[in-house]
Structure formats: C-alpha cells, structure tokens
Amino acid sequence: MAHSSDTENYLNHSKGLVSWLTTLDHKRIGLMYLFSVIGFFFVGGIFALLIRLELFKFGGHNLMDANTYNKVFTYHGAIMVFLVIIPSIPAALGNFILPIMVGAKDVAFPKLNLASYYIFMTGAVFAVVALFMRGADTGWTFYTPYSIRTNTTVILVLFGAFIAGFSSILTGLNFIVTIHKLRAPGLSWSRLPLFCWALYATSIIQVLATPVLAITLVLLCMERILQIGIFDPKLGGDPVLFQHFFWFYSHPAVYIMILPAMGVISEIIPVFSRKPIFGYKAIAYSSFGIALVAFLVWGHHMFVSGQAEFANFVFSLLTMFVAVPTGVKVFSWVGTMYKGSLHFHAPMLYALGFLELFTMGGLTGVFLATLAINVHMTDTYFVVAHFHYVMVGGTLMGLMAGIHYWFPKMFGKMYNEKAAQVAFWLIVIGFNVTFFPQFILGAQGMPRRYWSYLPEFTLLNRVSTVGSWLIGMGFVVAAYYLFHGIRNGKKALANPWNANTLEWQTSSPPPHENFLKTPVVTSWPYEYLPENTTMPVNA
Amino acid sequence: MFNQAFAGSVPLQGSEVAAQWDGLYSFLVWLSVFFFVLVVGAMIYFIITYRHDPQKRTKYITGSHWLEAIWIAVPTLLLMVIFCWGYFVYRNMVQAPSDAYEVRAIGKQWLWTFQYDNGRTSVGEVYVPMNRPVKIIMTSEDVLHSFFIPNFRVKQDVVPGMYSSVWFTATVPGKHQVYCAEYCGTSHSGMLAKLIVLDEDQWEAWNANQPLGEIPDAGADPSNSIAKSTSNANAVVQRDDLLTKRAAEIPAAAQLNLADQGKELYRNKGCLGCHSVDGTMKVGPSLKGVFGQKVELADGRVMKADENFIRSHIENPRATILKGYSSVMPTFKGLLTEAEMNALMAYIKSIK
Numbered sequence: 031m032a033h034s035s036d037t038e039n040y041l042n043h044s045k046g047l048v049s050w051l052t053t054l055d056h057k058r059i060g061l062m063y064l065f066s067v068i069g070f071f072f073v074g075g076i077f078a079l080l081i082r083l084e085l086f087k088f089g090g091h092n093l094m095d096a097n098t099y100n101k102v103f104t105y106h107g108a109i110m111v112f113l114v115i116i117p118s119i120p121a122a123l124g125n126f127i128l129p130i131m132v133g134a135k136d137v138a139f140p141k142l143n144l145a146s147y148y149i150f151m152t153g154a155v156f157a158v159v160a161l162f163m164r165g166a167d168t169g170w171t172f173y174t175p176y177s178i179r180t181n182t183t184v185i186l187v188l189f190g191a192f193i194a195g196f197s198s199i200l201t202g203l204n205f206i207v208t209i210h211k212l213r214a215p216g217l218s219w220s221r222l223p224l225f226c227w228a229l230y231a232t233s234i235i236q237v238l239a240t241p242v243l244a245i246t247l248v249l250l251c252m253e254r255i256l257q258i259g260i261f262d263p264k265l266g267g268d269p270v271l272f273q274h275f276f277w278f279y280s281h282p283a284v285y286i287m288i289l290p291a292m293g294v295i296s297e298i299i300p301v302f303s304r305k306p307i308f309g310y311k312a313i314a315y316s317s318f319g320i321a322l323v324a325f326l327v328w329g330h331h332m333f334v335s336g337q338a339e340f341a342n343f344v345f346s347l348l349t350m351f352v353a354v355p356t357g358v359k360v361f362s363w364v365g366t367m368y369k370g371s372l373h374f375h376a377p378m379l380y381a382l383g384f385l386e387l388f389t390m391g392g393l394t395g396v397f398l399a400t401l402a403i404n405v406h407m408t409d410t411y412f413v414v415a416h417f418h419y420v421m422v423g424g425t426l427m428g429l430m431a432g433i434h435y436w437f438p439k440m441f442g443k444m445y446n447e448k449a450a451q452v453a454f455w456l457i458v459i460g461f462n463v464t465f466f467p468q469f470i471l472g473a474q475g476m477p478r479r480y481w482s483y484l485p486e487f488t489l490l491n492r493v494s495t496v497g498s499w500l501i502g503m504g505f506v507v508a509a510y511y512l513f514h515g516i517r518n519g520k521k522a523l524a525n526p527w528n529a530n531t532l533e534w535q536t537s538s539p540p541p542h543e544n545f546l547k548t549p550v551v552t553s554w555p556y557e558y559l560p561e562n563t564t565m566p567v568n569a
Numbered sequence: 570m571f572n573q574a575f576a577g578s579v580p581l582q583g584s585e586v587a588a589q590w591d592g593l594y595s596f597l598v599w600l601s602v603f604f605f606v607l608v609v610g611a612m613i614y615f616i617i618t619y620r621h622d623p624q625k626r627t628k629y630i631t632g633s634h635w636l637e638a639i640w641i642a643v644p645t646l647l648l649m650v651i652f653c654w655g656y657f658v659y660r661n662m663v664q665a666p667s668d669a670y671e672v673r674a675i676g677k678q679w680l681w682t683f684q685y686d687n688g689r690t691s692v693g694e695v696y697v698p699m700n701r702p703v704k705i706i707m708t709s710e711d712v713l714h715s716f717f718i719p720n721f722r723v724k725q726d727v728v729p730g731m732y733s734s735v736w737f738t739a740t741v742p743g744k745h746q747v748y749c750a751e752y753c754g755t756s757h758s759g760m761l762a763k764l765i766v767l768d769e770d771q772w773e774a775w776n777a778n779q780p781l782g783e784i785p786d787a788g789a790d791p792s793n794s795i796a797k798s799t800s801n802a803n804a805v806v807q808r809d810d811l812l813t814k815r816a817a818e819i820p821a822a823a824q825l826n827l828a829d830q831g832k833e834l835y836r837n838k839g840c841l842g843c844h845s846v847d848g849t850m851k852v853g854p855s856l857k858g859v860f861g862q863k864v865e866l867a868d869g870r871v872m873k874a875d876e877n878f879i880r881s882h883i884e885n886p887r888a889t890i891l892k893g894y895s896s897v898m899p900t901f902k903g904l905l906t907e908a909e910m911n912a913l914m915a916y917i918k919s920i921k
Binding site for chain 2: 096097100167168169173174175176179180263264266268269270303304305306307308309310311312334335336339342343346347350351353354357358360361362364365367368369370371372373374382385386389390393394396397399400401402403404405406408409410470473474475477478479480481482483484556558559560561562563564
C-alpha cells in the first residue's frame with residue numbers, strides 16, 4: 031500500500047517537545063534512547079581520540095599530565111560501557127523493533143519504559159556532573175583500595191552507574207513480559223525471530239546480574255563514606271573481594287553487550303542472502319547457553335589477583351566452554367551465505383564486518399582463557415585489543431548494521447548508500463589499524479592504562495593512533511549522512527529489503543499503534559524461497 | 570618469515586618457562602590463523618561466488634545436523650586440549666620449588682623496594698642469580714600493584730594485606746624490564762624496575778659487596794650496550810622521574826642479614842616473651858620449625874602456617890587462635906612496617 035508522507039504515523043501522531051518527553055510510545059522512546067546513546071558515543075569517542083593522541087607522543091611530548099590522562103581513560107571506559115554499549119541495541123533498537131516484530135501495539139509496560147529512559151538519563155547526568163568536578167581516575171573497574179583512597183569525585187560516578195543500572199533491569203523485565211504475553215496470533219515460539227530470542231536471553235542477564243553491580247557500587251560508596259571495612263585492608267577488609275563482586279556482574283554484562291548484536295546479525299544475513307537462516311534452533315539455544323555460562327566465568331578476570339589455583343583451574347575450564355555456542359553462531363551465519371544470493375547494502379556490509387572482527391575478538395578470547403597465556407597477557411594491551419574487537423567489532427558493528435537495516439522503517443526515508451559504503455570502509459579499516467597492533471604491543475609486554483611507555487613501543491602506538499583517526503572520520507561521515515537521511519532522505523518503501531519479519535509488514539514509518547489490524551502469523555520468518563532473490567530497496 | 574615475525578612479537582625468552590609459554594602461544598597463533606582463514610576465507614569466497622545474480626536461484630537449506638555436530642565436537646575437543654596444555658604450563662609458572670632463593674619485594678606508589686636475605690636492600694632494581702630458581706615474595710604498602718616481567722612471562726598482583734609471589738629460573742643474564750601492571754594512580758606507568766640477572770661470578774661479587782661494572786640489557790649486544798642506554802636516555806618519552814630515583818644501596822657490612830634483622834625485631838617487639846624458639850612451652854606456641862607446617866586451630870580448622878597465615882595471625886590473632894591456647898595475643902596491625910614484617914618472616918622461616 032502506498033502511503034504519502036502526510037499519512038498518520040508515529041512521528042506526526044502528536045507534535046511538540048512535550049509530546050515526545052511524555053510519550054508512552056515505544057518507538058519514540060527507542061528514538062530518544064538512540065539519540066542519547068549516539069550523543070554519549072561521541073563524547074566517549076572524543077575521550078578515545080584524546081587517549082590515542084596522548085599515546086602518539088608528538089615530538090616526545092606529553093599532551094596532558096598523568097592525572098588528566100587517568101581521568102580520560104576512566105571516562106572513556108565508563109561512558110562507553112554504561113552509557114553506550116550496554117544500553118545501545120536493547121534500549122534503542124530493541125525498544126523500537128521488538129513490539130512490532132512480535133505483532134504488538136507496544137511493550138507490556140509502556141510507562142515503565144518511559145521511566146527507564148529517565149532513569150538512564152539521570153544516571154548519565156550524575157556521571158557528567160562529576161566530570162566537571164574532580165572527575166574520576168580509578169579506571170571504569172573501580173578497583174580497591176585505590177578507589178577508596180583517591181580524592182576524585184568517585185562517589186558521583188558510582189551513583190550514576192548505580193542509577194543507570196535500574197534502567198537496564200526495567201528494560202529487561204519489560205522485554206521478557208512482552209515476548210511472553212504480547213505475541214500476535216500464530217507467532218509460536220518456533221516462529222519467534224532470532225532478534226527476539228537474543229533480546230530474551232539478554233534480558234535474563236540484565237535482570238539477574240545488574241542488581242549485583244548495584245550492591246557492589248553501594249558497598250564501595252559506603253566504604254568511602256562510612257569506612258565500613260569491607261574492602262580496605264587497613265580496616266581488615268579484602269580488596270580482592272571487590273573484584274569478585276564487580277566481575278560477577280561485569281562479566282555477564284559483556285554478554286548483555288554482544289547477544290543483541292548477534293540477534294541483529296541473525297536477522298540481516300538471511301534477508302541479504304535471500305536464504306533461510308542456517309541452524310535456527312541451534313542459534314536460539316546457543317543464546318541461552320551463552321547466558322548461562324556467562325554467570326560462571328567471572329574469575330577469568332582475576333587469574334593473577336591472588337585467587338586460588340583451583341579457582342583458576344575451574345574458571346579457565348568453564349570459560350573455554352563459552353566458545354562452543356559462539357562458534358555455532360559464527361559457523362551458522364557463514365553457512366547461511368552458502369548458495370545464497372548476496373546483496374551488499376550497508377546492513378550486510380556491517381554484518382560481514384562483524385563476522386571478521388568478532389571472529390578475531392573471539393579467537394583472542396581463547397588465548398586469554400588459557401591460564402598460562404593469561405598470566406603474561408592480562409593487564410596488557412592484548413586485553414585492550416581483545417575487548418575492543420568484541421565490543422566495537424562486535425556490538426558496535428551490530429548496532430550500525432541494525433541502524434542501517436531499520437533506518438527506513440524508523441524514519442520512512444532511505445540513507446545515502448554510497449556515503450554509507452565510504453563510512454563503512456573507513457570504520458573497518460580504521461578499526462583494524464587501531465587495534466591489531468595492540469595485540470602485538472601487549473604480547474611484547476606493554477601494560478594497559480599507561481600514560482607513558484618505553485621507546486620500543488613507539489611505532490605501534492603511532493600506527494594505532496592513525497587508525498583511530500580513520501575511525502573518527504568514518505563516524506563523522508556516518509553521522510552526517512544518517513542525519514541528512516532523516517531530514518532529506520528518499521522516501522522509503524514499507525519493505526525495502528523484501529524481508530519476512532512482522533515489522534516489514536507495516537508502513538515505513540509505522541502508524542502510532544504499529545499495525546492497522548492485528549497481524550496473524552502463518553509461517554516461519556526465514557522462509558526465503560529459491561526464486562525470491564530480489565530486493566526492491568528503493569521506490 | 571613467520572618465525573621472525575613471531576619472534577619480534579614476543580619478548581626474548583629469559584627464563585626456563587618462557588620457552589614452554591612460547592610453544593603454547595605459537596600453537597594458539599597458528600590455530601587462530603587457521604580458523605580465521607577458514608571462517609573469513611569462506612565468507613570472502615561466498616561473497617564472490619554467490620553475489621546476487623537475477624538469473625540464479627538460492628538453495629533452500631535450513632540446517633545440517635551432521636555439520637552442527639562436527640562444529641560442536643571439534644571445537645570442544647580442541648578447547649579441552651588447549652585448556653589442559655594451558656593449565657600444565659601454568660602450574661610450572663606458579664608452583665615454585667621449595668628451595669628457591671627468596672627475595673622480598675614491597676610495591677608502593679610508585680616504586681619497588683627489595684630486601685635480600687643477606688640484609689641488603691635496593692630500590693628500583695632487584696639482583697638475582699642466574700640458573701637458580703628465584704622466588705620474589707611481594708606485598709603492597711598501599712594499593713594494588715602487579716609485578717610483571719615480560720621476558721619471563723610471569724606476572725602476579727601485589728596486594729596490600731597479603732603476600733603473593735612470582736618465581737622463575739632466569740637463563741639470560743643482564744637487565745630485564747619489570748613493569749607495574751595494575752593501575753595504581755598517577756605514576757602507574759612510571760613504576761618500573763630492572764631485574765638484574767647475575768652470572769656466577771657477578772653473583773659472588775654482589776654478595777661480597779664488590780662493584781659489578783656496567784651490566785647490559787638482557788639479550789643486547791654487550792659492545793654497544795652503553796650506546797643503547799644513552800639512546801634510551803634521549804628517548805621519545807619523558808618519564809616521570811620524581812619517583813624512580815634510586816636510593817643508595819646500603820653496604821652489607823653495616824647491615825645484618827634479613828633473618829638476623831628479624832631476630833632483633835622478634836626480641837624487641839615482644840614476640841620472644843610468649844613464643845620460644847627452642848621448643849619451650851610458653852604462653853603461646855613455640856615457633857621452632859612452625860613455618861610450613863599444618864596447624865590446628867581452636868575452631869577445628871587446619872591451616873598451613875605459610876607467609877599469609879603468619880602475617881594475618883600477627884595482624885589479627887583472634888581470628889586464628891591455635892587449639893589449646895587462649896586468646897591473649899595482642900594485634901600488631903599498624904605496628905610493623907612491611908619491611909619489618911619481611912624481616913620477621915625471614916627469621917621465623919629460619920627457626921628450624
């Protein structure tokens with residue numbers, strides 16, 4: 031059905047700033063999250079560029095003093111982890127797409143959804159305010175006793191993260207109930223799209239793990255304010271206990287980061303290969319397998335912390351297991367491409383970029399899970415490279431893939447495909463140039479969180495910095511054509527990618543209540559038959 | 570060419586275990602290259618072979634049970650092999666021989682100090698013998714640090730309130746770089762040290778307090794070691810040198826050896842009043858031969874009287890009262906510096 035641009039849709043359903051700020055529409059809430067996350071990404075990204083500028087050591091000089099540098103890397107990590115990577119796909123894309131994908135009018139608890147957004151922003155405000163005071167210089171991991179002793183504005187940042195965590199818990203809760211209770215008629219569990227399965231597994235982790243972080247941050251605040259003596263050895267406390275509490279959340283947190291991205295990839299590859307997803311059941315089960323193992327491996331961040339040898343044995347063994355369901359997914363995605371009919375629009379490019387970068391990140395995870403190797407590599411740039419490959423090369427690529435894939439649906443307009451290709455290559459090439467040398471730096475012994483380094487590490491640090499400029503350029507180009515597309519893009523079809531999931535069976539942008547009539551599902555969403563190889567893409 | 574590239578990407582093999590580590594590491598690198606080429610190679614091949622062609626149709630495939638079985642079973646098997654290999658090399662890396670030569674290290678913001686059994690101390694440099702197992706027993710005076718010797722592939726966090734250790738048998742003489750590897754504040758990246766491995770003659774000379782002469786960086790060509798060290802001085806990076814100035818080494822003649830320093834402390838701090846060293850029963854148990862033994866506590870637990878047990882007992886005696894004794898020992902928390910604790914520990918170890 032053709033819709034003119036002045037047809038009623040969720041964007042023009044009501045007008046004015048207040049209608050957005052008080053909206054209960056999951057689509058508008060998703061967009062508010064999206065723009066907030068993008069904003070925080072640029073702030074965190076500027077801190078990243080500052081780190082790499084410092085580490086270039088132009089003419090042998092330091093750009094900033096060590097204390098400032100320590101605050102810069104702390105903020106880079108804290109903003110990216112808590113305000114970008116964890117919320118991004120679930121809160122921005124998940125909020126927008128999940129209800130439509132299950133054929134519902136909204137999430138189960140729309141008011142809770144809006145509350146989640148404001149809670150998120152409140153947490154962010156605390157962290158940003160602290161930046162204008164003495165900031166924080168503890169690293170995003172807040173290890174004790176340093177985080178007890180330092181006189182930077184640690185408590186405000188802890189409080190910000192504490193508050194933002196509730197946003198994560200409530201979003202997870204909302205999604206679980208939505209998936210259980212609001213599926214359209216005919217949408218049985220075996221027909222549930224993989225993005226939904228991914229969000230379900232993610233939501234379980236969000237609900238179970240985040241409270242542990244909340245309590246940990248509160249305990250650290252209490253240690254600083256009331257000297258309760260839980261972590262401070264001067265008061266009889268155990269500093270390593272903090273690490274156990276912290277990683278008990280923060281390890282599952284990385285699966286909160288990656289599972290939704292994997293869900294996005296599972297949607298995009300079949301559509302752009304014009305073929306059913308390979309191994310639907312295995313991919314769905316693997317998400318839950320990963321979520322389960324996620325809770326059992328936190329000690330692999332602590333192999334040299336003073337933890338017992340037996341604990342190290344167990345954590346290393348269990349960590350190895352997480353590679354198996356992860357491998358199942360990667361092999362299945364590649365298998366989906368076999369004998370397909372491949373289209374290479376931006377969503378698919380980012381999905382393929384994900385495959386390359388996440389594979390590197392995942393393989394290097396095996397190195398770090400190996401006890402002997404970890405002893406040398408932990409706390410070096412090898413770890414920094416590993417987690418950037420999986421978090422940026424994984425989650426961020428997934429976010430970019432999803433943004434491009436669902437762009438026409440969200441805005442009713444198309445982004446400029448040529449510009450998207452330019453940005454993609456800048457980002458992917460820039461990423462590899464930035465982070466691959468860091469594996470070598472780490473193996474050679476350069477520790478992380480180092481403001482200065484020995485001369486032998488100069489060349490690779492400089493190469494890495496140049497790579498960061500390419501990434502920066504890529505994202506500036508991306509921001510430009512994406513915002514340009516929102517305002518002036520070509521009108522989009524309801525289903526430009528010729529995809530089967532429910533969100534494509536309604537107009538672009540969708541009406542306020544998502545569907546004019548409740549959809550009825552009669553088939554599996556990955557039923558792409560051999561003749562169905564084309565995509566209309568543009569009107 | 571791969572071997573050269575590989576060798577450039579890891580530090581020199583400075584210890585016995587480094588070669589084992591490198592073997593495992595190169596296996597993992599090869600394995601990763603294989604799987605990366607497999608996955609990304611297949612991806613690229615499919616990108617080329619199966620790009621959209623309006624004349625061609627796709628094949629309707631939803632899965633393959635045997636393929637899934639293979640790509641679950643084979644990785645699982647490989648991962649188990651990797652885990653076992655990693656665990657066995659790890660054990661070699663962390664289980665020190667009982668006759669290792671011990672040095673005590675204290676990390677504090679932002680320098681390393683070392684105490685030797687012969688009573689000497691050094692700052693920013695640690696001297697060890699070549700071809701003998703060496704164990705460095707460490708603690709922190711303030712926040713977390715980590716003692717990292719890349720040439721030896723060993724690292725261990727240095728934690729306030731407890732002892733941890735690294736051990737190695739150094740096979741390459743000369744200066745090896747040591748880093749702090751746990752973020753500890755302002756000068757974390759300046760908290761460096763040199764681990765100086767001395768051959769037999771040099772070791773004798775050092776113990777006899779004779780001058781050692783210029784010691785090259787490990788693996789460096791000795792003839793241009795001086796040129797190297799000046800070029801390092803003009804290096805690109807300005808190090809924060811406020812806290813890496815070396816204190817003058819205290820000559821051995823003016824210093825008791827570490828165990829004897831401990832013996833003096835044992836008397837002066839009042840330990841001897843309750844704990845004999847010759848087996849006599851006093852208010853507290855005799856410490857003769859106690860180090861390393863299993864001891865039974867009043868609450869039924871059996872623990873090993875190692876460094877960490879003894880230290881925590883000195884700081885918080887009530888928590889670990891021995892069976893048959895009453896809870897009268899006062900706490901010494903805050904009454905001993907880390908250096909004094911190290912001396913006491915050396916003495917208690919020596920009471921056989």
